[in-house]
Each structure stands twice: as C-alpha cells, then as structure tokens.
Amino acid sequence: MSSQQQNHNADLQEKFTLLMRGLGTRTVQYQQNVAASLGLYNNDYISVDILREKGPITAGELSKLTGLATGSVTALIDRLEKIGYVRRQNDPGDRRKVIIVPEYENKEEVYNTYIPLHDAMIELASSYTEEELAFISQFLGKASSVLEDQIQRLSSASNQTSSS
Amino acid sequence: MSSQQQNHNADLQEKFTLLMRGLGTRTVQYQQNVAASLGLYNNDYISVDILREKGPITAGELSKLTGLATGSVTALIDRLEKIGYVRRQNDPGDRRKVIIVPEYENKEEVYNTYIPLHDAMIELASSYTEEELAFISQFLGKASSVLEDQIQRLSSASNQTSSS
Known part of the structure; x- marks a missing residue:
C-alpha cells in the first residue's frame, strides 16, 4: 500500500x-x-430507557449504568414511581433484593413520542437492500459492543477511585 | 415479492x-x-459536547438544542465558565448578542477521556475495506439527518406549546 x-x-x-x-x-x-x-428530567428519562432495554434491575445496577450517585438514583426512582413509570418490587430470585420494574411502555404519551422516529428509521431502512441492511445491522452491533466496553471501563475506573 | x-x-x-x-x-x-x-453534571457535559460540534452559539440556541429551560441554561453556563470550559463574549457579527465559546478542547482531562473510545472506533473502522467504510459513513450521515429532523420537530412542537 x-x-x-x-x-x-x-x-x-x-x-x-x-x-x-x-x-x-x-x-x-x-x-x-x-x-x-414528556416533562421529565433527562436523567429520569435516560433511566427509563435503560430499564426498557435491560429489564428489571436493582438501584445499584442502575446507578452503575447511569453513572449517577446512589442517592440521586433513589430520588430518581421515587419520582418515576410517583408518576407510574416504574415500580419497586422484591426480586423473585432473591427476596433480599429490590428491583426496579419498568411500567411505562403502556403509557400512551411515551409510545406516541417514539412513533415518528421509528417511522423515519423504517423509511431509512427500506431504502437499503436486504444485504446492505444486514451489513449495516452487523456494524451497529459491533459499534454497540465498542461503546459497551468503554462504559465498563469508565464505570470500573470510577469504582476504583471511589473505593481507594 | x-x-x-x-x-x-x-x-x-x-x-x-x-x-x-x-x-x-x-x-x-x-x-x-x-x-x-469528569465530575460534571450530565446536562453540563452534553452542552459542552454540543458547543464543540456547533461552535459558538447563543444561550437561546443552546436552550433550544438541549431542550433545557432558559434559566437552567444560564446557571449551566455560569458553572462551565467558572471551571474554564466555556466563556461568554459579544458576538463579533452582532454586538447585542452574547455567544458562548467552547474552551475545553485544550483541557487535558477532557482530551484523555475520549482517547480510548477514539482508538477503539479507529480499530473498528480499520476492520472494513475503504468501500465498506465509505458506505457506512454515508449511512451514518443519513441516520444523523433523521435524528436532526426529529430534534427540530420536537423542539418546534414544544415552542408552539410554550407560546400558546
């Protein structure tokens, strides 16, 4: 070359x-x-989005994924529970744990907010051939993995700092 | 079919x-x-990132792009100015306007935070042929445009609500 x-x-x-x-x-x-x-704080909404993807997790896990302090996450869950976007329940697998269960997918206002983006993305997708779309999808999976690694790295670095 | x-x-x-x-x-x-x-609030950091991409803009424009209320943006700029990440200056093109100038790119801690992601993305990029990478890049531009349209839509919808 x-x-x-x-x-x-x-x-x-x-x-x-x-x-x-x-x-x-x-x-x-x-x-x-x-x-x-939607009239939500950013962090609240982002947490809702993380819960949607990860399913029920503990407050500690949510704290790690968002990078927010435990106290902030507690207040955040309180707010979201109040408006019916999440609920706390005992983990069926380990009764000592409390998990946060997303409840918002049935909320019409949340659903409606996403429709235009979803439709626009489907339109973009339909401009590609099946082969091209499979290639793009594979790339998106790889890019997600790269970000996931970086999140882990940052998250473990900040845990080391706070425990040292 | x-x-x-x-x-x-x-x-x-x-x-x-x-x-x-x-x-x-x-x-x-x-x-x-x-x-x-970096020890920053999320919104502060996101604003820094927007400024990095858009260059100097007014507080009003930053408010629109972030979806944050004007008062929140004022406090946010105060905080960022205090730690030397941005400065306010009169717009050279219109002295009645004050623009927010990003100053953080030379900050070593910000630069260092991004290096591992940048390196990982370059590694991902180098796993593709030139033709494939050009195709992916074109797709990324289109996906950005889709999001840009959606941001505009949401932002003008909320402006209509607040002015009605």
Whole structure:
C-alpha cells in the first residue's frame, strides 16, 4: 500500500469517528428533547430507557449504568414511581433484593413520542437492500459492543477511585 | 415479492430500529459515564459536547438544542465558565448578542477521556475495506439527518406549546 493510500484510509477512518461522534451528539440531544416533551428530567428519562432495554434491575445496577450517585438514583426512582413509570418490587430470585420494574411502555404519551422516529428509521431502512441492511445491522452491533466496553471501563475506573 | 419475503424484510427493518435504539442508549450511557468521570453534571457535559460540534452559539440556541429551560441554561453556563470550559463574549457579527465559546478542547482531562473510545472506533473502522467504510459513513450521515429532523420537530412542537 502506498503512503498516499494509507493517508487516504486514515482520513476515511477519522471522518468515520467524526460521523459517529456527530450521531452520538444528536442521539443525546434527541433524548433530551423527548425528555423535555414528556416533562421529565433527562436523567429520569435516560433511566427509563435503560430499564426498557435491560429489564428489571436493582438501584445499584442502575446507578452503575447511569453513572449517577446512589442517592440521586433513589430520588430518581421515587419520582418515576410517583408518576407510574416504574415500580419497586422484591426480586423473585432473591427476596433480599429490590428491583426496579419498568411500567411505562403502556403509557400512551411515551409510545406516541417514539412513533415518528421509528417511522423515519423504517423509511431509512427500506431504502437499503436486504444485504446492505444486514451489513449495516452487523456494524451497529459491533459499534454497540465498542461503546459497551468503554462504559465498563469508565464505570470500573470510577469504582476504583471511589473505593481507594 | 412474496409475502414471506416481505415479512422477512419487515423483520430486518424492525431489527435495525432496535439496533439503532440500543446504540442510542449506549451512547447516552457512555456520555453519562464520561460526565461523571469528569465530575460534571450530565446536562453540563452534553452542552459542552454540543458547543464543540456547533461552535459558538447563543444561550437561546443552546436552550433550544438541549431542550433545557432558559434559566437552567444560564446557571449551566455560569458553572462551565467558572471551571474554564466555556466563556461568554459579544458576538463579533452582532454586538447585542452574547455567544458562548467552547474552551475545553485544550483541557487535558477532557482530551484523555475520549482517547480510548477514539482508538477503539479507529480499530473498528480499520476492520472494513475503504468501500465498506465509505458506505457506512454515508449511512451514518443519513441516520444523523433523521435524528436532526426529529430534534427540530420536537423542539418546534414544544415552542408552539410554550407560546400558546
């Protein structure tokens, strides 16, 4: 490979990281706007979204995933429980544990907020062939894994700091 | 196209929207963990990230992009100015306007926080051919546009509510 070709590749790779970062910023902004339109604090909404994906988890796990202090998470769960978005219940597998169960998927206002994005993403998806979409989906899974690793790294680094 | 084939495509498209949503949740979690590791509030950090991408903007524009109330944004800018992440200055193009200028890119701790993600993304990028990476990059641009449209929609909907 010529050095010119290598430079070109490096440019493409840098461009790719900028595009990923741009997509990330927009994702975060979108979430903030959804939260605002539902009248929720950002952190509250993000926790709701994490619960939706992970299913019932403990307050400690939620604290780790959000990067929020335990006290903040307790107050946050109180607020969400009050408006019926989550409920606390004893873990059926371990009665000493309390888990947070998401309850909001049936809330019409939450569902309605997501429809336009969902429809727009389906429209984008349908502009690709089956093969292309499978390739993009595989890429999205890999990009998610990269982020997951980074979250773990940051989360364990902050645990080490707080226990030292 | 057979109805079985159509179902298969619809499945792939739904799977794609779930993967996008999963990537989105991880992006938001990653940002939260970065904010926590820097000792910043989430909203503060997200605003810093928006400023990094958009360049200097007014407090009003930042309020719109973040979905935060004007008062919250004022307090947020105060906090960021205090730690030297941003500064307020008169807009050179319109002296009546005050713009918020990002100042944090030279901060070593911010730079260092991003290096591992950047390196991991470059590694992911280098696993693709030039042609594949160009295709993925094009897709990322389109996905960003979809989100941008949704942010605009939500932001103008909430403006209509607050002005009615």
